[in-house]
Amino acid sequence: MYPWNHRTVMVTALLALAGVAGCAQQETPERSRGPDPLQMTPEAYAEYLVFESGSFRLDQPVQEGGDARQRMEQDEIQRLCSETRNRPPADVAARIVRIARESIRYPEGGIQLGDWRKGAELARSGYGYRVGHRNDDPDRTAGGNCYACHQMDPDELGYGNLGPSLTNYGELRGQGESVRRFVYEMIYNPHAYFPCTNMPRFGVNDFLSEESISHIMAYLLDPESPVNPGIEPGEGERRGL
Amino acid sequence: MLRRLLWYSILLSGLACVPAAASDSPYLTKRQQLMMLAESNPAELTLWKGEELFHEKRGPKNASLEACDFGLGPGVLEGAYVQMPRYFEDAGRVMDLESRIIYCMKTLQGFTEEDAPIARKHSSTTHTADLVALYTYIASQSDGMKWDPPMDHPMERLTRDAGEVLFYRRAGKMDFGCVSCHSEQRKRIRLSYLPSVHQPAEWAKAISWPAYRIGHGVVRSSQHRVRGCYWQMRQAGLNFGSEASIAILSFWTDQARGHVATLPDLKR
Incomplete structure (x- = not known):
């Protein structure tokens, strides 16, 4: 037998409460799991939706190897263009051009x-x-x-x-x-x-x-x-x- | 045959004064032929099936969906769909119409996720999904009304705002986001004119799902459309009724606010 400590009591009490709450409704609200979105900015909530909410099939294998999670992860150009809605101010545009130029590999x-x-x-x-x-x-x-x-x-x-x-x-x-x-x-x-x-x-x-x-x-x-x-x-x- | 010819001649003679002809939106006017055909939208067959299913006592609890609350009170269908997605207290989350139908099929009728009426999300040319039929019937009760999704609950606003972020979010093997195809008027992919999110009149028509898709030969839903977009964008597969899918629907419905819904619609 494990001794009852503070943490066990807390967890048991919370589980009991959750059980009571569950009985009060026919279906446990899905939002009761995970963090409170209302504490998030729209940007943070959007990232949560992509990576944490189970909305996308992130574990699916993809043709290039690995899984679909990497399809959703943004590189710097994707991120900068998303944030500026494809209208980057001059300094951001210059940065994007520089990153792009450095990325190009030529055929032997x-x-x-x-x-x-x-x-x-x-x-x-x-x-x-x-x-x-x-x-x-x-x-x-x-x-x-x-x-x-x-x-x-x-x-x-x-x-x-x-x-x-x-x-x-x-x-x-x-x-x-x-x-x-x-x-x-x-x-x-x-x-x-x-x-x-x-x-x-x-x-x-x-x-x-x-x-x-x-x-x-x-x-x-x-x-x-x-x-x-x-x-x-x-x-x-x-x-x- | 004669009757059909008569119909076409009436339609053709009326063509010159079809209101959309005044629009300078190619998305709307280049689909003139679709609008002519809309007089006999095959989606009506799906609608009738949905009407029967809605009133039929079904499932382990042998209940109809007549007591389902789509946001305006139990059983109120008129205008319910154009006021979705919406936050539902009982479910504790923002739902689109398709998710709400599933919720009521579970809670009122006792169906589970594994039962065919819920498991089958989309139609094929040989089988109309119950879900699509119900969705078509309930949505049709908002035909001709203006899109007006509620933004009273903080989760409704956050969901809409996150949907906007997702709309502009570029990712995947082709660097696309929704914005790549839907931010400028008069643009086409191949021969298809694309609706712009910044043109509410054409956007209101574009988001009018359910629609009979001529190319598919069946009625499709908004969930089907948004899944197809993510597939074409080479991003990860989007799950049916997921929070992200509803966020996008919330943003796209808000962008059509105040403009008329065509339900069910007819699309290419």
């Missing part, structure tokens, strides 16, 4: 263009890394889903407009070293140029492989790609390119 052997035909498929595919009630197959290549937000091949009518049109991107800019470098960086981590942009960081987040990025870049820049059907004479000058 330089930035090469891959196969635009494979890029065309990847630009249309929205597959990959979804978890929850249904899980995407990790063995199937993830797509960049470019058409969700950008116009590319002018014959593809199902394009979104959250981002700018990329039709004739290579036609207007060529395929030189500086263009390839910029396009690679925009796909890898676009916050290096547009702090708090809506565009995902396909490289930093390991969403697209180096190879997939090279195919999508070819789709954008290759003169043979349907993204570059050509322009009317003088259009480049009118657009300042």
